[in-house]
Each structure stands twice: as structure tokens, then as C-alpha cells.
Amino acid sequence: SRPPTLTLLGKEYPTDEKTNITPAIVDKLGRNLYLQPSHPIGILRSLIESHFSNFTAHSGFSPIVTPAKNFDDLGFPADHPGRALSDSYYINNGLMLRTHTSAHEVEVFARGDRRWLLTSDVYRRDEIDSTHYPVFHQMEGARVFSSSQEGIDELEADNARLSEHLAQSNIVIEDVPHSSSTNPIPSVYATDHAERMVRNLKLSLNSLMLALFGGRAGSAEEPLQVRWIEAYFPFTSPSFEVEVFFHGKWIEILGCGLVQQRTMQLANIPHDVSWAFGLGLERIAMILFAIPDIRLFWSTDSRFLEQFTPGNITTFRPYSKYPPSHRDVSFWFPSEGLHDNDVFDLVRDTVGDLAEDVKMIDSFTHPKTQRTSRCYRINYRSMDKYVCKPLILWYIDNPFARSLSGDEVNTLHAGVITRLKEKFGVEIR
Ligand code: PHE
Known part of the structure; x- marks a missing residue:
């Protein structure tokens, strides 16, 4: 729509x-x-x-x-x-x-x-x-x-x-x-x-x-x-x-x-x-x-x-070294197929910059049904304050950078799964 x-x-x-x-x-x-x-x-x-x-x-x-x-x-x-x-x-x-x-x-x-x-x-x-x-x-x-x-x-x-x-x-x-x-x-x-x-x-x-x-x-x-x-x-x-x-x-x-x-x-x-x-x-x-x-x-x-000034090349001092936390999602592909980049854009749109990287870690075709299943691993990590899009599912605005709790990562990941089902009609495994 x-x-x-x-x-x-x-x-x-x-x-x-x-x-x-x-x-x-x-x-x-x-x-x-x-x-x-x-x-x-x-x-x-x-x-x-x-x-x-x-x-x-x-x-x-x-x-x-x-x-x-x-x-x-x-x-x-x-x-x-x-x-x-x-x-x-x-x-x-x-x-x-x-x-x-x-x-x-x-x-x-x-x-x-x-x-x-x-x-x-x-x-x-x-x-x-x-x-x-x-x-x-x-x-x-x-x-x-x-x-x-x-x-x-x-x-x-x-x-x-x-x-x-x-x-x-x-x-x-x-x-x-x-x-x-x-x-x-x-x-x-x-x-x-x-x-x-x-x-x-x-x-x-x-x-x-x-x-x-x-x-x-x-x-x-x-x-x-x-x-x-x-x-x-x-x-x-x-x-x-x-x-x-x-x-x-x-x-x-x-x-x-x-x-x-x-x-x-x-x-x-x-x-x-x-x-x-x-x-x-x-x-x-x-x-x-x-x-x-x-x-x-x-x-x-x-x-x-505030670390940068006009005309100067200075070395960035990292201020956030929170541990990343990953979650996997496996699903059967829709019959009309799906491009990796569609999955990546959906992740970006759902969790914003909290997604540090996304990798396809497994792909498998069922010998009988010929259906394909893929597994993606999403690494979640907060760089600084949360930047979720307000139009999508929920809005978290935390002014202080901090580590994402297990619950928060679960919520983010659940949001990704819900949208994968809604948008592409995939069947989660
Ligand atoms: N536009 C090319 C790219 O984005 C780079 C390029 C520019 C090559 C000018 C030749 C001349 O990959």
C-alpha cells in the first residue's frame, strides 16, 4: 500500500x-x-x-x-x-x-x-x-x-x-x-x-x-x-x-x-x-x-x-564501545523471490542505525519442495542515541548512549520479523 x-x-x-x-x-x-x-x-x-x-x-x-x-x-x-x-x-x-x-x-x-x-x-x-x-x-x-x-x-x-x-x-x-x-x-x-x-x-x-x-x-x-x-x-x-x-x-x-x-x-x-x-x-x-x-x-x-573543526584532520576518539548483540531470523522465501537488498532496506527502515551489520549466513533449498530458506544474522548495536523512525511500530528516544538490553534487542528483532511477514509474506521457520 x-x-x-x-x-x-x-x-x-x-x-x-x-x-x-x-x-x-x-x-x-x-x-x-x-x-x-x-x-x-x-x-x-x-x-x-x-x-x-x-x-x-x-x-x-x-x-x-x-x-x-x-x-x-x-x-x-x-x-x-x-x-x-x-x-x-x-x-x-x-x-x-x-x-x-x-x-x-x-x-x-x-x-x-x-x-x-x-x-x-x-x-x-x-x-x-x-x-x-x-x-x-x-x-x-x-x-x-x-x-x-x-x-x-x-x-x-x-x-x-x-x-x-x-x-x-x-x-x-x-x-x-x-x-x-x-x-x-x-x-x-x-x-x-x-x-x-x-x-x-x-x-x-x-x-x-x-x-x-x-x-x-x-x-x-x-x-x-x-x-x-x-x-x-x-x-x-x-x-x-x-x-x-x-x-x-x-x-x-x-x-x-x-x-x-x-x-x-x-x-x-x-x-x-x-x-x-x-x-x-x-x-x-x-x-x-x-x-x-x-x-x-x-x-x-x-x-x-564536536570533535571536528573546519580545515583540520583530527583523529576521532570513540565514545561508545557497547557490545553488539546478534539475533538470527530464518524464513522460507516467497514464491516470487526476494532480493537481499529488500531484506536490508526493511531492516534499516525498522530499526534505523541500530543495525550494525546484516549477513546472510545460510541458504538452503528443500530437495522435495524446492522451496528456499535463508537465515540472516542481524547485529544490533547502539552508536549513540536511538534513531528509530517514528512512523514505524514504536519510537524510542533515549538521549544517553548505552548498551542495548536483551529485552530491547528482542523488541527490535520482533519488529523486523513482523514487518518481514507483513511486507513480503515470508514464512518464518
Ligand atoms: N562514477 C563512477 C562510480 O561511481 C566513478 C567514475 C567517475 C569513473 C568518473 C570514471 C570517471 O563508480
Whole structure:
């Protein structure tokens, strides 16, 4: 029973059979964490903007876009999995929440900006754990060059300047070839020009990595390690991902590449060439500020917010180390099936951020009936004050962070089970 309309950011939208945006997501629209100067996401945004000091910084673009803008204009095929209802949030058949900042590439190029950054909130249906949240932030960046001699001269000068800067630093870069048979240079480029462009992209981003992480992991004892790997995006070629080695793990922090000609044509600049990147701000902020759980970015607890000041990278001091408490739920799947992400969104919507992670721990198909049963394990833990949605079942508002009692966890879990039955008609085992 969906409402006939939804009010989002002060505007009313009709719903239809595609509507799958949930109250927990609606609640996040307009929070604009990236505009808050003392929030880690806002601090990081400013730091990156000052590093790219001669780039125009954009923000404030609405998260509500057409699938054409998010996918078609960027060359995503009709059957791309990202378009599925199980992966993206739709307001209705014609509107969705952007899944990446690349959705705005065409319009910003079309404005004539030659060097630009764009920060915003993006939305993806995903699993629940300490590094995944259905709302997060990206910063897109791009630099346009002319394909004439003037562009070549600009690139050569910039590449010389940047490589000199990087030569003095102690940063260990594991590189990949500028292109390969699986990561080709589009035919519109002269090969040497494309290689200059890729070199400029790599140098520009390596120097950003050094500016962001250099102070911490870039000391003589512990050089910063950056790894470039080949990637694939429908709207760039060649394409790459960059990972940073931190606390014993490789962490993916950005995607990038040379912008496909389709984008340049749609933006009415067919004679120019460009590179572009998209940074994941939460991933970088978690490393820089030592923030252990992605839910904390959405905290309104002063013990979180008061730890940060504009322009400064400071180490987060955890204030809540309550033990998590898990409960399992097993059920037979409805005959029409169910996506893991439907289960995750229902948990989020029922217990809010009290769900720390949710894992499918068992799946089994009955040999005779062919029915499938799955078991999910939900870890409950309070980060700070309770943030249950008032529209759902009950409302607890406890101003003091504390450990969840066994009774409270049971109540939360019972709420999840009730809604699983109501919403999906599952049979609990
Ligand atoms: N939009 C891509 C993503 O979200 C990242 C990207 C941006 C890749 C720009 C290439 C160029 O994964």
C-alpha cells in the first residue's frame, strides 16, 4: 500500500509500481553533510577543493534525476545491473536518486567549465556493514583540454610541473600501463595525445593522494602506497581505479578515466577532450579521521560533531564501545523471490542505525519442495542515541548512549520479523 504521492525536498511526486524509495532514505534527503564546514565530509570536501585551487567547485545539484541522466547519457546499456530496482532507488518510472556524481558530467561540461569539481550525496541499495551505507558522498572532478597544439602544450607544461613535485615525495606508486587491449584508447585520440592525458590524470590524482595522506602514511618509515588498477566504466576509456594501502588493506577510493566522446558530443564540445574522476568521500574520511563505522557520519550526537573543526584532520576518539548483540531470523522465501537488498532496506527502515551489520549466513533449498530458506544474522548495536523512525511500530528516544538490553534487542528483532511477514509474506521457520 504505497501512498499516491511522495513529498521530497519540498516537492510532490507521483508514485507508481517502480517506487522503492524508503522512509529511511527520504529522511536523508537535504541533510547536506558535505556543506557543513565542521563535519568530516565537509572538511574533506574543502581540503580537496583547496588542493585543486584553480578548479570551479560546484554543489547543490538535486539528487533527483532521470534514469537518462544517470545511465543512458553515459552509455550504460539497457540491461546494466545498476538500473535494477534491487540496486537503485526509484521515485517512479521516470525519476530516481542519482547513483553517482557522473550523472552531472554532461551538464557541467555544457556550461563551458574547463576544470571543475562537483560534490554531492549519492544513493545505492547495498549491504549493511561498517563500510556500506545506502547514502554516501562523491566528488566528481574533470579537466578539459583542447585537442589542438594548445592543449598539447598545456599538458606538457602541467605534466612537467607535477612530476617534479611528486619526485620529491616519498610515495610508492604501483602503476598500470596507460592503455591495453582490454582498456583501449578511443579512436578519436592520437595515441600520444591520449597518453599525455592519462599521464596528466595519474599525476593529478597521485598528487592529491600525497596531499591527503602524505602527512600520515607518507613518512620515511612508512611510505604511502598507492595502486592503480585497470577498470571499466561505460563512459570512460581507458578507465582506472585507485587503491590506497591502509592498516594492512587495499582500499578503493576512486574511479577515473578519459571521458568518452559521447559525453563531449552531448555537451556540445566535440572538439575537446577531458579526463574525469569520482572520489568516494566516506572511504577517504574514514581513513583520515579514523572513523570506524560509516553510520557515524549521520550522527547528530554532539560527542561526534564536536570533535571536528573546519580545515583540520583530527583523529576521532570513540565514545561508545557497547557490545553488539546478534539475533538470527530464518524464513522460507516467497514464491516470487526476494532480493537481499529488500531484506536490508526493511531492516534499516525498522530499526534505523541500530543495525550494525546484516549477513546472510545460510541458504538452503528443500530437495522435495524446492522451496528456499535463508537465515540472516542481524547485529544490533547502539552508536549513540536511538534513531528509530517514528512512523514505524514504536519510537524510542533515549538521549544517553548505552548498551542495548536483551529485552530491547528482542523488541527490535520482533519488529523486523513482523514487518518481514507483513511486507513480503515470508514464512518464518
Ligand atoms: N562514477 C563512477 C562510480 O561511481 C566513478 C567514475 C567517475 C569513473 C568518473 C570514471 C570517471 O563508480
